[in-house]
Amino acid sequence: MTPPSDLIPSFDLASETEKAIFQAALEVFSRKGKDGARMQEIADQAGINKAMLHYYFRSKDLLYTSVFAHVMSSFFSKLESVMAKPGPFLDRLEEMVGVYIDMHAAQPEVARLWVQENLNGAPVARQILQQGLQTGAGPGPHILLERVRKAVDDGELQPVEPIQLMISILGMTVMFFISQPTMTALDPAISADTAAFLNRRKQHIIQVLRHGISQ
Amino acid sequence: MTPPSDLIPSFDLASETEKAIFQAALEVFSRKGKDGARMQEIADQAGINKAMLHYYFRSKDLLYTSVFAHVMSSFFSKLESVMAKPGPFLDRLEEMVGVYIDMHAAQPEVARLWVQENLNGAPVARQILQQGLQTGAGPGPHILLERVRKAVDDGELQPVEPIQLMISILGMTVMFFISQPTMTALDPAISADTAAFLNRRKQHIIQVLRHGISQ
DNA sequence: GTCTATATCTCGATAGAC
DNA sequence: GTCTATCGAGATATAGAC
Numbered sequence: 001m002t003p004p005s006d007l008i009p010s011f012d013l014a015s016e017t018e019k020a021i022f023q024a025a026l027e028v029f030s031r032k033g034k035d036g037a038r039m040q041e042i043a044d045q046a047g048i049n050k051a052m053l054h055y056y057f058r059s060k061d062l063l064y065t066s067v068f069a070h071v072m073s074s075f076f077s078k079l080e081s082v083m084a085k086p087g088p089f090l091d092r093l094e095e096m097v098g099v100y101i102d103m104h105a106a107q108p109e110v111a112r113l114w115v116q117e118n119l120n121g122a123p124v125a126r127q128i129l130q131q132g133l134q135t136g137a138g139p140g141p142h143i144l145l146e147r148v149r150k151a152v153d154d155g156e157l158q159p160v161e162p163i164q165l166m167i168s169i170l171g172m173t174v175m176f177f178i179s180q181p182t183m184t185a186l187d188p189a190i191s192a193d194t195a196a197f198l199n200r201r202k203q204h205i206i207q208v209l210r211h212g213i214s215q
Numbered sequence: 216m217t218p219p220s221d222l223i224p225s226f227d228l229a230s231e232t233e234k235a236i237f238q239a240a241l242e243v244f245s246r247k248g249k250d251g252a253r254m255q256e257i258a259d260q261a262g263i264n265k266a267m268l269h270y271y272f273r274s275k276d277l278l279y280t281s282v283f284a285h286v287m288s289s290f291f292s293k294l295e296s297v298m299a300k301p302g303p304f305l306d307r308l309e310e311m312v313g314v315y316i317d318m319h320a321a322q323p324e325v326a327r328l329w330v331q332e333n334l335n336g337a338p339v340a341r342q343i344l345q346q347g348l349q350t351g352a353g354p355g356p357h358i359l360l361e362r363v364r365k366a367v368d369d370g371e372l373q374p375v376e377p378i379q380l381m382i383s384i385l386g387m388t389v390m391f392f393i394s395q396p397t398m399t400a401l402d403p404a405i406s407a408d409t410a411a412f413l414n415r416r417k418q419h420i421i422q423v424l425r426h427g428i429s430q
Numbered sequence: 431g432t433c434t435a436t437a438t439c440t441c442g443a444t445a446g447a448c
Numbered sequence: 449g450t451c452t453a454t455c456g457a458g459a460t461a462t463a464g465a466c
Contacts, residue, residue, distance in 0.1 A: 017449085031334055036251030039442060049451060054443060090429055112334050115393055119246055119327050122396035129400050141401055157428050163402040164419040165428065168387045170394065175386030178330060178393075181337035185344050186356055187378040204379040212427040213372050213380065214305055232431085254460065264433060269461060 018056055020046040025067050030112035033120065034064045068117060068124050071110050076140030078103065083143045089151035094206050096144075097173055101202055104177045105195075111177040141166065172205045233271055235261040240282045245327035248335065249279045283332060283339050286325050291355030293318065298358045304366035308384070309421050311359075315388045316417055320410075326392045356381065387420045 024046035028037045039060055043050040057063035082096050104111050117125050129141070148162040176183060176198075184191045207213075239261035243252045254275055258265040272278035297311050319326050332340050344356075363377040391398060391413075399406045422428075 015449095031336075033248045033251045033331075033334075036248045038250075038440090040440090050442085051444080051452085052450065055449075058443095060442065115330060116248075116334065118394045118396050119248075119331065121246075122400070125397050126400045129397070145401070155430055158422075158430055160422075160428055161415060161419065163398065163405070164416060166401075167391050167394070167398065167416075168419065168423055171386030171388075171390030172383045173386075175390065176382050179333045179382070179385065181333050182340050182344070183378065183382060185337070185341045186360070186381075190378070200376060201379060201382075204376065204383065207373075207375075208383055208423060208427060210427045210429045212423060212425045213375055214425045215370055215373055230431090253458090255458090265460090266434085266462080267432065270431075273461095275460070 017046075017048060017052065020048065021053060021056055021063075022067060022070075025063055026071065026109045026113060029064055029067060030109040030116060033116040034060075035120075037064075065124055068113060069128060071113060072125065072128060075103065075110060079140040080143055083140075083147055089147060089156045090210060092147065093169070093209065097169070097205050097209075098202050100173045101198055104174065105198055108177045108180075111174050115178055169205075169209070172208070176201060232261075232263060232267065235263065236268060236271055236278075237282060237285075240278055241286065241324045241328060244279055244282060245324040245331060248331040249275075250335075252279075280339055283328060284343060286328060287340065287343055290318065290325060294355040295358055298355075298362055304362060304371045305425060307362065308424060312384070312388055312420050312424075313417050316413055319389065319392045320413055323392045323395075326389050330389075330393055384420075384424070387423070391416060 021042070024042045025037075027045060028042045032038070032041075037060075039053055040050055042063075043053055046053075053063065057066060078099070079096065082099050083092060085092060085095075114125070117123075133142075144166055145162040148157070148160065148165050151157045152159055152162075180190075190197045236257070239257045240252075242260060243257045247253070247256075252275075254268055255265055257278075258268055261268075268278065272281060293314070294311065297314050298307060300307060300310075329340070332338075348357075359381055360377040363372070363375065363380050366372045367374055367377075395405075405412045
């Protein structure tokens, strides 16, 4: 039995080369998935040799796991810091939607990578979540679920199943980044000014969550 | 220049073998993507020989394109038939959400395949959409966009950007099928009775779209 | 139409010079 | 640490018997 520290390695992104590999791997894995990605393509995009990938990360599996685990934990901790703040739930929600969309706008590879992982059964993601539960340090998602439960108890929200709301928030914020190629084909105005579109997207999501769309 | 009919072949799913290949290919492509999929795995899952794949579909590329184009058009026509009906927009919306979730519950591979295509830049999907626009026979999504625009004009809905609403509907209905592995890890109750969960999911989405969540 | 066998190429990974 | 060269496994695709 291998210890978890071997399956999900922690590491410092020390050298410049390592950072370049990491970013290139994130990009390629997020587009092609673990199996579809080619080490040669990652090497090319990092501007280095294929042999260097193995020098730094030993194998494709370890490279993938490293990238996924690192990216997820940094996203989780950011979300935790938003949801842990005090104040009305709907205000926290509004901040979270804004932060979440900004994060994905700055690094759209993360959402794609997370989706690829899920399409494949999410073995690594599930292990990380389980690990977080075991160590007691609840991971990002659980904090949101707890917050929703409390907001319903306090009468801030209508009765709502926490996991349902979580899926809705996730779907509304992330779906654009997943389906961008199709959406820009349907509405070319999006590509004309993506930043403006994303600001309207934030307001739309908050609007729907707060009051819905019926007149 | 190759004619479109060569790029996106139409065909009848005549023989049983062909149907088996088609279903197996859909399954494997939806999990691994076009590049990650293995012809051997498709053959195994179809219960036939690897050579038969090439006999029926010539190449991996053509097999992928065939499967994607066929699946998309059948989904589009189903959605069109729902959105084309008369009556209040919010009722049409409610029916659409129900139908959409039922469709994906019956065939979850379709959503996964569509996502894989988008993560890869959606070259095939974009071509299909463009083709639909050229031939004048507006494809599924455009009908929804038009319907939203009219509902806002008629005062049925609050002012809302059609593409924003479309992304929200898509995100809320489809996200669960994409992220199921993670969600069941967060809430084991989902796996206990998925059908019941999906019914609650429908009601939640309608609730959020109609009136939001604030008390 | 369906199979076996095989050609041809590409992939992940390593050896070894520098 | 970084490269070139290469090995061996596994990939797509085809040839050809039945």
